[in-house]
Amino acid sequence: MKSPPDGRFPPRLAAGGWAPLLAQSRGGFESLWVPGVVSLRAGSSGHAGPESSYDRSDYVQGFTTRKKATENGRCITKLENMGFRVGQGLIERFTKDTARFKDELDIMKFICKDFWTTVFKKQIDNLRTNHQGIYVLQDNKFRLLTQMSAGKQYLEHASKYLAFTCGLIRGGLSNLGIKSIVTAEVSSMPACKFQVMIQKL
Amino acid sequence: MEWFLVTSAAVILFLQNYPLYIRSVPTENELKFHYMVHTSLDVVDEKISAMGKALVDQRELYLGLLYPTEDYKVYGYVTNSKVKFVMVVDSSNTALRDNEIRSMFRKLHNSYTDVMCNPFYNPGDRIQSRAFDGMVTSMMIQVC
């Protein structure tokens, strides 16, 4: 199913007023970075002051380098868990002033639009479901991957950034009372699919 | 006057309800309030389940008066994250109209959101937060 046009967005979206995120890579700057680094700019909606920027990839970096040698898997899990916790917190804030959700689909839409926009400055491009608890969220230009040059060589790096996002989604949903398993899949960068499997209770 | 405030969270895993935070004035025979609030959750659940059918504008987080007992009024509120707030007020306290109650719940909710955002807080654990305590205390003082 196609995600509906912005027109249908509730006004609450306006709140926060986050500008869309930079899409193209930061040229020569990358040389200083481990390839395929993500650049998130942090600044609080509170102070409308000058742009403020921060690089979260260093959480990822500092984090992975620490355990690189040992198991990649473990570090991935940690990132996922971090994402999970962050997702819980974010959703709690974002849904503070919204009406109660009607149903699962209502929630998924919220994730695809409001949530995604707040975090990644763009909506999910396409949301599909089989109506049996599986949703596929497709982002054609996933923000955390835009920094990576397309192609296969950085695939294993990408997993780190996706792990965090998977956690983000899972955490958000779980806080809204939906237990799920979220997996990510990249066929060609920077497009990315997140598959959400709802765990029926 | 005594009054009493409880927040409880739904653990979706078990579909059970248990308290995350309990505060009552006065604290003696708190158990009575426990029972009162525990039973009131039936109504909360009923209201939430009824909510599905309701229209958007009726899907408010504030659930209003759950039920009146002999000498208390029990009000309810539920967040999108299925956290239920229940407030028990001495029914003789006429100062508290629906609107006051509603805004008090808003206060609680904001404060709870901050608790959720404290990285050291594990969602689902009992709330032990100075900030939250302070907020509740101030609310109670202002009411009692």
Place this chain on the structure above:
Amino acid sequence: MSRQANRGTESKKMSSELFTLTYGALVTQLCKDYENDEDVNKQLDKMGYNIGVRLIEDFLARSNVGRCHDFRETADVIAKVAFKMYLGITPSITNWSPAGDEFSLILENNPLVDFVELPDNHSSLIYSNLLCGVLRGALEMVQMAVEAKFVQDTLKGDGVTEIRMRFIRRIEDNLPAGEE
């Protein structure tokens, strides 16, 4: 040049919650990984250092500040430009040592610690220690060996958050910073 061009358009912000929460998740994750707070502090400082040595490049590129001539000037740039740019706050500079080689950054509100309440069992944790690492790393890339440490922290009940900066020496030849 081209970068100049598109930088203008890249005034992007990220939800401060996302930022703060992610940092929080990082710290708590570290607390899970390491038994004692000291190790966590070290790790935070190390990560901050790695961020700093890279971030400086970005900083110089985006704020076209020139060379600083003395430590005071550096202090100003850090407070007025750097903190503003990256954290959206402007700490005040105080308590200069007579020698002019030490000063304090006073943060009225530290975006890293919104919502944070330090539990009792982490009394010795320096929650925002990453910042010190960043400062250290960044300045090292401009040939300044400094020591940065928290002397006050709102999390610890102090009125403000204070980072004490001490100039150690000027690094002569700029060797690549030793990672880890």
Place this chain on the structure above:
Amino acid sequence: MSVPDYMQCAEDHQTLLVVVQPVGIVSEENFFKIYKRISSVSQISVRDSQRVLYIRYRHHYPPENNEWGDFQTHRKVVGLITITDCFSAKDWPQTFEKFHVQKEIYGSTLYDSRLFVFGLQGEIAEQPRTDVAFYPGYEDCGTVEKRIEDFIESLFIVLESKRLDRATDKSGDKIPLLCVPFEKKDFVGLDTDSRHYKKRCQGRMRKHVGDLCLQAGMLQDSLVHYHMSVELLRSVNDFLWLGAALEGLCSASVIYHYPGGTGGKTGARRFQGSSLPAEAANRHRPGAQEVLIDPGALTTNGINPDTSTEIGRAKNCLSPEDIIDKYKEAISYYSKYKNAGVIELEACVKAVRVLAIQKRSMEASEFLQNAVYINLRQLSEEEKIQRYSILSELYELIGFHRKSAFFKRVAAMQCVAPSISEPGWRACYKLLLETLPGYSLSLDPQDFNKGTHRGWAAVQMRLLHELVYASRRMGNPALSVRHLSFLLQTMLDFLSDQEKKDVTQSLENYTSKCPGTMELITLPDGLTLPPVPFTKLPIVRRVKLLNLPASLRPQKMKSLLGQSMSTKSPFIYSPIIAHSRGEERSRKIDFQWVQGDVCEVQLMVYNPMPFELRVENMGLLTSGVEFESLPAALSLPAESGLYPVTLVGVPQTTGTIAVNGYHTTVFGVFSDCLLDNLPGIKTSGSTVEVVPALPRLQISTSLPRSAHSLQPSSGDEISTNVSVQLYNGETQHLVVKLENIGMEPLEKLEVTSKILTTKEKLYGDFLSWKLEETLAQFPLQPGKVATFTVSIKVKLDFSCQENLLQDLSDDGISVSGFPLCSPFRQVVRPRVESKPVNPAEGSRPGDRGHAKTLEAILNFKYSGGPGHVEGYYRNLSLGLRVEVEPSVFFTRVSTLPATSTRQCHLLLDVFNSTEHELTVSARSDEELILHAGECQRMAIQVDKFNFESFPESPGEKGQFANSKELEEERQEARGLEINSKLDIHWTIPSLKRTGEASVEGLLSQLVLEHLQLAPLLWGGAQTARCRLFSGVYSRGDVDAAGAEQAGGRVVPRTEVSPDVLVDGQPCDREAAACRVGDPVRLEVRLTNRSPRSVGPFALGVVPFQDHQNGVHTYDLRHAVSFVGSGTFYLDKVRPSGQSACLGALLFLCTGDFFLRIRFHEDSSSKGLPPSWFRLPSVHVRALGAQA
């Protein structure tokens, strides 16, 4: 009326009430047998119409309720059936009398009645009567049902007639005023002619007719009548009856809308309930018992509403919503009248049932709330219980489980209220159990394993306490123990310190009578209580299987270690991949245990209790291998931190053993705690391989054990360390006792040794042994002992440090002693005053006089028994530590030529660094006695060595890469050779200790050269001057010695003396004499022994005079002249060749002359050691010519 019927429901309004009662003595059993049969006939369809009659049977009915019969006709008893036993005709009359008395009770309202007589036969039974039926017994009374049907028929006829004549009111004649009991007095003396009064009469009558229609199965008519009466009564504000009319309207509509009935569900449930044997609760809930067989409740199949009056249905019948509204209205009217409390209450209940079907829980709860507040007159305890349980059921009905649980609990408490004569603990307990789901509490501890308990602790704990108490009062201690342990286990986090104390206190009291078990407890009603293992008392954080001590570890020739492959996370990220904690636990650990050997598992536990926790018989739970667990008892201090506990056991068989958990006894409760059920437990695998049994070797030695263990650098752990103190050069035998303390024979033994890196240079082999004798005693049966001897031989460097040398030289040894001066002594003050007393301190290697330490490990590889078959062995290592005290030092070594060029004297300055008198003896007999710290010189005459003759040891050639190493190797070989020749021994008589002293290592290249048999042999003779005594230097050497000491090295000159012949006489004895003026012939011969050819050489002869005062005169032109050249020439000499040269000279005057023969410097002599070219001075005495 005061007794509410909580089971009543809307459809009961259409029933006719029939009371069935015994008269005289009728056994309950018989009565109910019949009662059931009767009540089975609960509805019959009236012939010639589709109308159906419904009957509600009761066996008790308070007559006062009957008085409300006009108000609602279904409360009116219209039929009476009495049952009686009567066996003899003579009893008959009074029996019949009783029947009449019974009739009187309900007389006013009865339509008809019957008497069933059982047991009576005879003529009375013959005469047919309509109102009496005779049956021989309760077994053969087949026609009962038929009889009942007839009875109902007759009831119907009466009903119909009443309905008809009431319905068709002939206007004019007076309509009586129907009223309820408490109204009667109010109406006396009321103006009966007022319109108001008339309307009231009409309204009430209409309502009454409506009731009758409803009972008569004419739903539609009843609706019409109700509607009309509502109109009438409203107009006159006759609220009580208006309420009744409205309720009637509701009832009719409900019957129409819900043919399935509203009470049906509960009715059915009650009925099952009744089938329970010995329903204890009944005693306290007679109401309930009555309900048990309430046909009204039993009606499951609905009515088939008569189709005749389809028309106008819609407009008369209330819609579902209206029904509720009307109920509300009705109830609000009832509530105006205190005496109508029961009516109101029942109305509420009926409404709730309807709402439950409509799934409108919220409104239902409001009705119930109202019902709760209606307080009737003081209720009896039984009534209260009944009331609360009904409320609970109704709340359950509308899905308010918590509320339901709440009232059930209140009911339970009621059962044991102090005011009750014999409290019904069973009933109480039973009710409490039913509240569990309401408080979302399961009694299965498994449900609490997921981390911290998340439940409504306060209320749950209260409930558990009540369960404990109830079960105890019930007299079922096992139950109360189970509940209490459950409380302790699951609610621990919520218990205050005081509560913890109290709970455990009482738990201990209970268990003292009835210990807690791991058995499943099954309750009479099928509910089972799973066992409650105390996994939190103590809390186990980590479980670690321990490897055997190093000396007992089984080892296999090829290691079994399976390397764990890291799971490289695939790019398609899934959290599941990472979450594979479970496997870790089951993973096999990569060491083995040994069958029959004690093995250990370490638990890190802590005690969450604020007081000391005593844990008895704590042991391991294992599977896979027969395992003998050896339980331990421990007591943990209050709130102890992590605390290591080691559980031990012995595997009896082999295979893979899995440690599944542990068992404990705490507070008298037995627990089996399985690791899988322990939350957040850390374990590194819990399964391990058990290999077949192996022997166990224990070693003891003749040497004392040393506390001091070897430096960790040694890879393998040492089981025992022994140490011994030896003097340098001493040899000792270490006797090792090998005891097999295992169960298996010891068949194989290998011994290897490893000398730990030491900077000390070690000569000879340090450790040596012969395994053969030992192996001869094998296989070593369990308990047997074998011995094994290792000889320890320490030969460190005997050379001493410069400093000592310094001392010596300071003391001006360079004396110019006279040829025959006696050997002089001189004492060296010992460099270090404090001799090392304890070896530990002495182990500082490398400073003189202090002990040096040698460390070595003896490895005993052994095996035997089944383990050996499987290819396992064990490794036991013995650490050996040798303190080497210095014995003697050779402070200086030098050589002197001996009389023969084939020999020489080795001069050794020997220093006794011990504190004892010590004697040194060389091969050569003579002994030298040295006091402590004394230094003496000894000279040993040795044949020179022909090193060339040594084998070049071709094998080693390869491994010594560079020539230097090769050279060193040679040197060592030479050293060895020399040493063996010398073999110098020392003895400390006082200690009875002897040893060797080796000069290896102090023989410098030069010394070696001097000891070497010179290849160039200048004849075989020696000069007369060269006979020396030990300790004396040759004069000729003085200058040289002095000079070269500066260089710090002693270079003795001797080596080669030529064969010099004067006038054909060898002149090595004493001065050769000759006459002045006569030419003297001088011949020099040379033999070459070296492998290469030498020469040619040129020799110069220099005559001089020695004035014995150090003055030599060389200018002797006038005294000596050469015949021919003064230079002699020797041509090339090939190996083992000989050559000679001749010359002559004249002495012109008498005197003592000396001839020094020198080599002229020329190329050919280069590269050859100078010592090869030593030629003595020749002494010639020229005598005067004979005159």
